[in-house]
Amino acid sequence: MKPALTCDFLGLPLRNPIVLASGILGTSADVLERVARAGAGAVTAKSCGPAPRAGHPNPVAVDWGHGLLNAIGLTNPGAEEEARMLAEARTRLEPLDVALIASIFAGTVAEFGDVARIIAEAHPHLIEVNISCPNVADEFGTPFAATCESAAAVTEAVKCNVGDIPISVKLAPNVPNIGRIAAAAVEAGADAITAVNTMPGMLIDAEAGRPVLSNRTGGVSGPALKPIALRCVYEIARAVRVPIIGTGGVTTGRDAAEMLMAGATAVGVGSAVWTRGPEALGDIAAELAAFMAQEGYQTLNDLQGIVLRL
Amino acid sequence: MHQTFTITEIRTENYRTKTFIFDKPLPDAQPGQYVMAWLPDVGEKPFSIAGANPLALMVVAVGPFSEALHRLDVDDRVWVRGPLGQGFTLRGRHHLLVGGGYGVAPLLFLARTSLTDGHTVDVCIGARTGEDVLLAGAFGSTDSTDFNRLAEKKPVSSVQSVDKLSITTEDGTLGERGLVTQAVEAAIAARRPDCVYACGPVPMLTALAQQCQAHNLPHQFSWEAHLRCGLGICGSCELNAQTRQVANIPAGWLVCKDGPVRIMNHES
Numbered sequence: 371m372k373p374a375l376t377c378d379f380l381g382l383p384l385r386n387p388i389v390l391a392s393g394i395l396g397t398s399a400d401v402l403e404r405v406a407r408a409g410a411g412a413v414t415a416k417s418c419g420p421a422p423r424a425g426h427p428n429p430v431a432v433d434w435g436h437g438l439l440n441a442i443g444l445t446n447p448g449a450e451e452e453a454r455m456l457a458e459a460r461t462r463l464e465p466l467d468v469a470l471i472a473s474i475f476a477g478t479v480a481e482f483g484d485v486a487r488i489i490a491e492a493h494p495h496l497i498e499v500n501i502s503c504p505n506v507a508d509e510f511g512t513p514f515a516a517t518c519e520s521a522a523a524v525t526e527a528v529k530c531n532v533g534d535i536p537i538s539v540k541l542a543p544n545v546p547n548i549g550r551i552a553a554a555a556v557e558a559g560a561d562a563i564t565a566v567n568t569m570p571g572m573l574i575d576a577e578a579g580r581p582v583l584s585n586r587t588g589g590v591s592g593p594a595l596k597p598i599a600l601r602c603v604y605e606i607a608r609a610v611r612v613p614i615i616g617t618g619g620v621t622t623g624r625d626a627a628e629m630l631m632a633g634a635t636a637v638g639v640g641s642a643v644w645t646r647g648p649e650a651l652g653d654i655a656a657e658l659a660a661f662m663a664q665e666g667y668q669t670l671n672d673l674q675g676i677v678l679r680l
Numbered sequence: 681m682h683q684t685f686t687i688t689e690i691r692t693e694n695y696r697t698k699t700f701i702f703d704k705p706l707p708d709a710q711p712g713q714y715v716m717a718w719l720p721d722v723g724e725k726p727f728s729i730a731g732a733n734p735l736a737l738m739v740v741a742v743g744p745f746s747e748a749l750h751r752l753d754v755d756d757r758v759w760v761r762g763p764l765g766q767g768f769t770l771r772g773r774h775h776l777l778v779g780g781g782y783g784v785a786p787l788l789f790l791a792r793t794s795l796t797d798g799h800t801v802d803v804c805i806g807a808r809t810g811e812d813v814l815l816a817g818a819f820g821s822t823d824s825t826d827f828n829r830l831a832e833k834k835p836v837s838s839v840q841s842v843d844k845l846s847i848t849t850e851d852g853t854l855g856e857r858g859l860v861t862q863a864v865e866a867a868i869a870a871r872r873p874d875c876v877y878a879c880g881p882v883p884m885l886t887a888l889a890q891q892c893q894a895h896n897l898p899h900q901f902s903w904e905a906h907l908r909c910g911l912g913i914c915g916s917c918e919l920n921a922q923t924r925q926v927a928n929i930p931a932g933w934l935v936c937k938d939g940p941v942r943i944m945n946h947e948s
Contacts, residue, residue, distance in 0.1 A: 395934075397915030404932030416915065428724035429716070431909040432761065434681050442914050577684050578720040578759060644911040647937070 373662035374669050375655060377411070379613055379636055380536045380561055382469055382495055384411035386655040387670060388626065391617045391640035392417055392473040392498055392540070392564075393442065395648065399459040402470070406462075409652015412469035412636065415459065417444055417500045418452035419475045420485050426505070427584045432573065437592020437619065438641045439573050441505035441585035444475060449488040456492035469495040473540070474528070475503055477510045479520075483527035490532040497535055498615075499528050499560075502542035502567035504589045515542035515567070518554035529559035538562035538615060541602070543569050543595075548602045549609030556610045564615040564638065566602045569595055592641035595619040600632045607633025607678055621645065623657020633675045682718050682759035685735055687752060693814050696741045697782065698750055700758070705733040711790035712767030712879075712902050712941040716910050718759040722748045726907045726936075728786040728879070729763060738785040738814070764910045766941050768900050772874020773799045776867055777842075778888060780806045780860060780880020784815045786902060787879055791819060791842060801842045802867050806860025806884065810853030819845050844870070861887050868895055875900060875945070882923055889927040898945045901927070905935035912937025 375386035389412040395401040396416040405413050425445030432439055446452060452472075460470050472494035476482040482499070489497060501514035501524050514520040525539055539555040541548055543566040552563050568589020573582040581587070599618020606614055616634025620626050621642040629637045642650040667673045685702035692698055706715065709732035717737065718724040725745045730736040737758075741750045752758070768790050775794050777787045784805055791801050807813045819842050846863040847855025856863060861884075864876070876892050878885060879902035892899040905917040917935040924931065929942055 394913045395915045398918060398932070400918060400931035401915055401934070404930075425908075428908055429682075429718055430914065431911055432681055433911065438911070438913075440909070440913075442909070445914070445916065573681070575682060575720065575759065577757070578682075580720040582682065584723070641913070644913050644937075647912065648932075 373659050373667055375659055377635060377670050379412075379469075380496070384469060384636065385467055386411040386658070387630065387636040388651050388655045388658070389471070389615055389636050389638050390414050390651060391638035392471070392500060394640040394643050396473075399455055399462055402459045403462045403466070405648045405651055406466045406468035408648045409655050410468060411655065412471055412495070413463070414471040414473055414498055414638070415452070415456060416446060417473040417475045417503065418446040418449055418485065418489070419444060419477075420449055420481050422446065422448040422451070429583055430585075432582055433644065434573055437590060437594040438644060439571055439583065439588040439590055440568070441583045441588035443585060444503055444506055449474070449485045453488050453492040456489065456494055460493060471496045471498050471538075473498040473500050475500040479523045479527045482524045483531045486528040487531040490535050494535065496562070497528065497532055497537045498564055499524060499537055499539045500567070502540050504542065504544075504568055504570040505585055505587070513542055515540075515551060516545060518551055521551050522554040522558035525555045525558035525560050536561035538564045540564040540567055541606070542567050543598050543602050543618070549605040552606040553609050556612050560612065562613045562615065563606055563610065564617060565606050566595075566599050566618050569598055591619070593619050593621060596625060600628060603629060603632040603634050604677065607675060620654065623654050623659070623661050626654055626658045627661050627673060630670060630674045631676050633678050635674065682761045684757045685760050686757050687754050688734070690752075690754060693738065694811055697738060697814055699730060699736055699738045700749070700752070701731070702735040702758070704735065706735040706760070706763060709735075709763040710767030711793050712786050712900070713763040713765050714940060715760045715762030715764060717749070718761070719745070719748055720759065726764075726910065728902070729789060730785040731789055735760070738782065740782045761910070765936060766939055766943070768877050768902075768941050769943060770794055770799070770875075771898055771900070771945050774871060774873045775799055775801045776864070776873035776876045777801060777803045778806070778860060778864055778876060778878040778880070779803070780878075780884040781808070781812055782814055783878070783880030783902070784819075785879075787877065788815050788818055790877055795842075800871075802844045802871065802873065803842045804846045804848065804860050804863040804867055806848045806863070806880070808849065809851045810849050813847055813849065813854050816845065816847055859887075860884060861891055864888065864891060868897070873897065878902070886923055886926040892944070893928070900941050900943045900945070902940045903935050903942060904940070907936045910936050
C-alpha cells in the first residue's frame with residue numbers, strides 16, 4: 371500500500387507535511403503560488419512588520435559549503451501591503467488545496483499586536499510569530515525568543531488580536547532551554563511552535579579581513595543547522611503537546627523523516643530551495659513517501675515522534 | 681563563498697566603461713551567466729561574464745559601486761562568487777545576437793563560444809548614441825592575425841569575425857539611425873536565424889520578444905532586475921507583470937536563479 375502523506379495540522383488538513391519556511395521566497399502571491407504548484411503542503415510568506423523595510427545591503431547571503439549564511443534584513447512591504455498580498459495568495463492557493471501561513475515580526479510587544487490585527491484581516495490559515503530573527507539585533511535588540519517572559523508577552527499580544535486564526539511561535543535555537551521557552555509560549559496561547567529559526571553565525575573572508583555579510587553576522591541554515599534543529603524539536607516535543615513545524619537543514623525526504631521522528635508534525639524547508647529549486651518541496655514530499663514505503667511506514671503517525679518513545 | 685581575483689589588465693571601452701581582465705579563469709562559466717563582485721566595505725553587485733578564461737567583466741560606471749571598481753588598478757583584487765544563474769544554450773547553427781547598450785558584454789562571450797564551434801553569427805548592436813556603442817570593434821574585426829594575437833591571453837578579444845555586424849543608434853551618430861529592432865528585422869529577412877539571443881534594457885527586450893513571437897523564432901533573452909542573494913531565495917528579482925506578460929515569462933520566475941536568461945526554444 372502506498373503510504374499516506376496527508377496530515378492534520380490543528381484541524382487543517384494538509385496534503386503533505388512539507389512547508390515552505392518563512393524567509394525563503396514568499397515575497398509575492400506569484401512565488402507562493404509557484405511553490406504551492408511545486409508540491410508544498412503549505413507555504414509561509416516572508417515575515418512582515420509594521421512598516422516597509424528595504425533590508426540590508428549586499429552581500430546578504432552566501433553558500434559557505436555546508437549551508438547558507440544570510441542576513442537579508444527582514445525586507446518587507448509593511449503590514450498593510452502584506453495583507454493585500456496575502457489575501458491574493460489565499461485566493462490563488464485555495465483551488466490548489468495548499469495552506470497559507472503568514473509570518474509577522476515587530477520591535478515591541480504592542481507592535482506585534484498591531485501587525486497581527488492587520489494580517490488577520492487577510493485570513494491566513496495560520497499566523498507564524500517570528501520572535502527569533504537573528505539579523506536585526508542592532509535595531510530591535512535581543513530577540514523576544516531569548517526569554518520565557520518576552521516570548522509569552524508577544525504570544526499573548528498576538529493571540530488576542532487574531533480572532534480564531536491559530537498562531538505558531540517561531541523559536542530561536544540559541545537558548546539554553548528551548549523546551550521552557552516553548553512551554554511559556556504555549557501557556558500564553560501559542561497553538562503551535564515553529565522551530566527553529568537560523569542559528570546566529572559569522573563568516574570572515576581572510577583575504578579581505580572583513581565579515582562577508584554587510585550585516586557582519588547572519589543566520590546559519592541548511593545542512594549545518596540540521597542536528598541543531600533536530601535536537602531543538604526533540605526538546606520542544608518533550609516539553610509541550612502542541613504541533614511543531616520542524617525546520618532547519620531539511621534537504622531530502624530522509625531529512626524530513628528524521629524531523630518527524632524528532633516530534634515534528636510538519637516539516638519546514640528553506641535553504642534547500644537554493645540547491646534544488648522551488649521543486650525541492652514536492653520532491654522532498656515524494657522522497658518522504660518513498661522512504662516510508664521502503665521502511666514500511668503506512669502513515670505519518672507511524673513515524674512521528676518515534677524517538678520520543680524510546 | 682567569494683574567491684579573490686587579481687586584475688591583470690584594464691581596458692577603457694568608452695567614456696564610462698572599462699573591462700577588467702583577471703589573473704585566472706572562472707571554471708564552468710557559460711555565456712549569459714553572471715557573478716556577484718564584492719568589494720569589502722563598498723558592496724556587492726551582479727555583472728555579466730564577458731569572458732571566462734581568464735575572467736573578464738565589463739563595468740559601466742553608473743553608481744557608487746561601479747565607480748569604486750573604476751578606481752581600481754592592475755594588481756588590485758576583486759572578490760567574486762559565481763558563476764550564478766542560467767546562461768545561454770546554443771540552439772541550431774545560425775545565430776542572431778542582439779545587444780543593447782552595455783548588454784553586449786555576455787554576447788561577445790557567446791559569439792566567441794559559437795564561432796569556436798564553426799557556426800554562423802550575425803550581430804545587431806543598438807545604443808542611444810555613438811559613444812555608447814560598446815565592443816563593436818571586438819565583434820567586427822575580421823583580422824584573424826589580430827584575433828590570434830589577442831586570443832593568446834586576452835579574453836575580451838575580437839571574435840574570429842561575425843558574418844554581419846549592424847550598428848544602430850537612436851541619434852544616428854554611428855551606424856544606422858533608429859532602433860535596433862529595425863536592424864533585427866533586416867537581419868531576419870536576410871537570413872532566418874535558428875535562434876535570437878539578446879541582452880539589453882527591458883524595453884528593448886520586450887519589443888524584441890514581440891518581434892520574435894511574430895516571426896515564430898526561438899529566442900533566449902537575458903533579463904535585468906534587482907538582484908540581491910543570487911541564490912533564488914530572497915525573492916527580490918521578480919519581473920513586473922507587464923514585462924512578464926509581453927515576454928511570455930511565467931509568474932514567479934526569478935531572474936537571479938531561473939535566469940537571467942529565459943530560454944524560449946520552442947517555436948510558438
